[in-house]
Amino acid sequence: MEVIKAYSVPMTAPKDLLEEFFKLRKIALEETLKHVKYSKSGKAHLKFNKNDRKELRDRLLENLKFAKHYVDSAINSVIGLVKGWIQLYNKGKAKSKPEITKKTVYVKTTLFSVKNGKNGKIKITIEPRKRYLEIDLAKFDYLPKNYDSIGGLILQEDKLIITFKKKVEPMKPKDYASFDVNLTNITGLINERIAKFDLKELYHIHRVYEEKRRKIQKLSKTKPKTAKKLMQKYSKRERNRARDLMHKITTTIARELISVKHGAILEDLRNIKDRILNGSKNLNRKLSKWNCRLFQSMLEYKLKWFGLPVKYVNPANSSKTCPVCSGRLSAYRGRLLKCDRCGLVQDRDVIACLNLRMWGLGVTPKGDEPFKGDVSQSGRMSIKDFAR
Ligand SMILES: [Zn+2]
Structure with missing residues (x-):
């Protein structure tokens, strides 16, 4: 079975990326919510097909200076959010529609590389071939050493959350x-x-x-x-x-x-x-x-x-x-x-x-x-x- 452990390391996130990602998610949420349909019995479901996704993606990509994968990351996180809300809604537990409140960037595995083996560095692409964010894992002695891979990253204003994966x-x-x-x-x-x-x-x-x-x-x-x-x-x-x-x-x-x-x-x-x-x-x-x-x-x-x-x-x-x-x-x-x-x-x-x-x-x-x-x-x- 695969197990996951999450750790956070202190770091200052690029403000412009935080703001942009926040904006991307807000637009994506607004759009995705339009695709929430209700059946006769009052149950909600998401009708969001490939084309809808492509349209939204193209719209979000306009004038984007950051790596394209951030758009996919934003869309995925919003779809996850909406699906979670639908589950609650159908159980009668949803209080209000979902909202984007936190400035959090979800960094997909396609947006970073891990260099120099396990105690090496994580290099996150901010702008392709131009701007990167590097984290030296060796600086933080509390991080696990015996893991197989690093999963997604979550970037917040003052820290980076890293998920470590291991097969046990x-x-x-x-x-x-x-x-x-x-x-x-x-x-x-x-x-x-x-x-x-x-x-x-x-x-x-x-x-x-x-x-x-x-x-x-x-x-x-x-x-x-x-x-x-x-x-x-x-x-x-x-x-x-x-x-x-x-x-x-x-x-x-x-x-x-x-x-x-x-x-x-x-x-x-x-x-x-x-x-x-x-x-x-x-x-x-x-x-x-x-x-x-x-x-x-x-x-x-x-x-x-x-x-x-x-x-x-x-x-x-x-x-x-x-x-x-x-x-x-x-x-x-x-x-x-x-x-x-x-x-x-x-x-x-x-x-x-x-x-x-x-x-x-x-x-x-x-x-x-x-x-x-x-x-x-x-x-x-x-x-x-x-x-x-
Ligand atoms: Zn007794």
Whole structure:
């Protein structure tokens, strides 16, 4: 199977290309939307044939100083955007028509070459035989070294996103680790041990920026432009800080899982809305889901890069069901839960991990795979048994 990893390197994009590509996409979108037709039942579909494409292409090519492939890139990205919108629309989920808001350039593989083998340079054509953009990959030591090829590039105002591709043999894992993510921590059951990763810093980051945004909101009445700029700046900073922290955590976890050849079992997020969180509900819930999504996507691609599988399990009731006897759990003290039937007392995050792992492997405590090491002789588990 082929796996993809994306990395970004800092770089200043040519302003004129950013502007032109933005314009090309806007025109292409306007034109493509004219080709969205609606059936009698109200379903949307795109009727955009070869000729339509050629017409649009010719129009966009007029007076273009940049490489022609940028026009194709713009058209492709817009068609992708419109098709994505149609899918949402037909499910009744589209709020408004798609728009081009970001100044982003999609650089097709035909627009660049990779020189001097793997640790070499990427050379992007801006204007044919005239203007190029060169990126020395060796300057960035965090980029992967063991890849097969470089896929498309995405050029943004201040960075270049590079996708690396590699063919990997799917690995049969020796076991699976499971993870439960909430607002303040990530709990993992790795190799029969519990590991906790603190997310309080992340929570703090979000809180700080939330406060900043609230202040900017006041400013937006008198100075809307400044407010918008500040808002974008802070949102970006917040995102970057959060991503940095999550990268550290997922790299640590992925290294460990790779060394013991374990796959991962994660919560299927579609059911996360069932979860109960404390505090100001909406924001916390949003953050929790956001954390979870970020964690999962980062861990997944880091594991897949080495051929390790990731399974998703419906987490409904994962902290309501006793992992030992399947009895009902009730709140005990603090984050502890107690089983009404067998008396088990355990931390709720640990319980969730145990259940996720069992369900992901399709076993029950009484099933064909005994819970080696996880359950002490008395049938009780204590945090001490798992803590590292
Ligand atoms: Zn029980």
